[in-house]
Amino acid sequence: MTLSKPTARQAVLREADAEAGRQLNTLTGWNRFIDGPPAPPALASRSAWQQMPVSERDLYDEDRLDHHARMLTIATSFVEKTAICGRRLVLLNRHAISARRGLIVSGPAGTGKTIAITQLGRSHELLDRARHPHVTDRIPVVYVTVPPAATARMIATEFARFLGLPVRARSNMTDIIEAVVGVCTDTRTGLVLVDELHNISLTSRHGAEVADTLKYFSERLPATFIYAGIDIAESSLLSGTRGAQIAGRFTVIPSRPFPYNSEWKGLVATMEDTLRLHDHRPGTLTSLDRFLHDHTGGMIGSLSHAIRGAALDAILTGTEKITKKSLQAIPLDHTARTTASMATKTAACR
Ligand SMILES: Nc1ncnc2c1ncn2[C@@H]1O[C@H](COP(=O)(O)OP(=O)(O)O)[C@@H](O)[C@H]1O
Numbered sequence: 384m385t386l387s388k389p390t391a392r393q394a395v396l397r398e399a400d401a402e403a404g405r406q407l408n409t410l411t412g413w414n415r416f417i418d419g420p421p422a423p424p425a426l427a428s429r430s431a432w433q434q435m436p437v438s439e440r441d442l443y444d445e446d447r448l449d450h451h452a453r454m455l456t457i458a459t460s461f462v463e464k465t466a467i468c469g470r471r472l473v474l475l476n477r478h479a480i481s482a483r484r485g486l487i488v489s490g491p492a493g494t495g496k497t498i499a500i501t502q503l504g505r506s507h508e509l510l511d512r513a514r515h516p517h518v519t520d521r522i523p524v525v526y527v528t529v530p531p532a533a534t535a536r537m538i539a540t541e542f543a544r545f546l547g548l549p550v551r552a553r554s555n556m557t558d559i560i561e562a563v564v565g566v567c568t569d570t571r572t573g574l575v576l577v578d579e580l581h582n583i584s585l586t587s588r589h590g591a592e593v594a595d596t597l598k599y600f601s602e603r604l605p606a607t608f609i610y611a612g613i614d615i616a617e618s619s620l621l622s623g624t625r626g627a628q629i630a631g632r633f634t635v636i637p638s639r640p641f642p643y644n645s646e647w648k649g650l651v652a653t654m655e656d657t658l659r660l661h662d663h664r665p666g667t668l669t670s671l672d673r674f675l676h677d678h679t680g681g682m683i684g685s686l687s688h689a690i691r692g693a694a695l696d697a698i699l700t701g702t703e704k705i706t707k708k709s710l711q712a713i714p715l716d717h718t719a720r721t722t723a724s725m726a727t728k729t730a731a732c733r
Pocket residue numbers: 455456457458459462491492493494495496497498499638683684685687688
């Protein structure tokens with residue numbers, strides 16, 4: 384039985400994260416994302432909760448597990464900066480005749496890059512819908528991810544897949560690209576989000592071809608391109624002749640671990656506010672914000688993972704609260720642990 388709790392928690396978290404990934408890669412999923420998550424469940428009174436028949440309680444707990452597995456998106460300063468910068472570029476590009484400008488969001492894994500660019504996409508889409516009510520044939524935003532070891536054909540296929548265009552084994556690259564450009568033009572795509580750009584390596588032939596394909600799309604589509612990936616600002620993508628062309632036209636927004644400051648404290652407090660646990664004493668997490676910062680190295684992804692994981696455990700085991708110990712029981716990913724241990728070492732050197 385000792386195995387069942389972490390396994391169940393991992394399964395719920397994995398499912399929520401996979402759903403988030405699946406959601407965005409296709410138009411159907413993207414539209415579901417635009418509609419927003421379901422409203423957080425209300426916490427029943429203690430007596431009502433204790434008197435619930437088993438089947439009702441199972442459903443109630445299921446809703447709460449689902450809620451804690453996904454949790455809400457917080458408008459951090461990074462999310463806001465990305466939104467403002469992206470919006471500015473969209474406006475500037477609207478009247479640009481030649482080279483349009485773009486945005487690169489670059490930084491370590493788990494620093495909120497995907498969240499920031501998809502939130503930018505969401506606000507662009509909502510604005511477009513508000514401007515064109517009753518119009519259903521617009522696809523204002525396209526979101527694609529660069530697959531590992533991508534070839535040019537694979538990236539073109541990703542665009543087609545998002546749009547729901549059939550790609551046959553016989554389709555050649557030109558057919559796919561023309562179909563994508565045709566649909567995006569007709570549906571007035573104004574923003575193209577390309578995530579996981581670090582999967583391109585310009586030192587390989589395939590990588591250079593993928594970069595050329597993206598460049599070609601950006602020339603053919605009257606849209607603003609937003610790229611995100613792990614440490615791409617420092618990579619070969621922006622160096623060399625090919626890179627310099629990109630670098631000159633793109634604004635770079637670096638994503639970083641949070642320093643321990645009032646924004647971090649606010650982040651922890653906001654996450655704590657969203658908990659729907661019966662025995663959780665409000666203020667427990669905020670009083671642990673220093674510990675949480677050391678523990679996660681200031682990575683928002685790890686903070687979210689630790690709190691979501693501990694919240695799931697609290698429901699699955701019936702403790703109904705989060706403690707320092709239960710947070711420590713959640714294994715964090717490699718980056719956070721390295722950053723945290725580096726922070727400890729740096730602190731030790733001082
Ligand atoms: N603004 C935010 N509000 C709430 N959670 C966030 C936010 N940004 C990031 N996260 C959490 O961090 C995790 C990693 O973020 P993500 O954007 O996928 O990072 P990256 O793309 O940099 O690897 C997300 O799954 C989410 O749980």
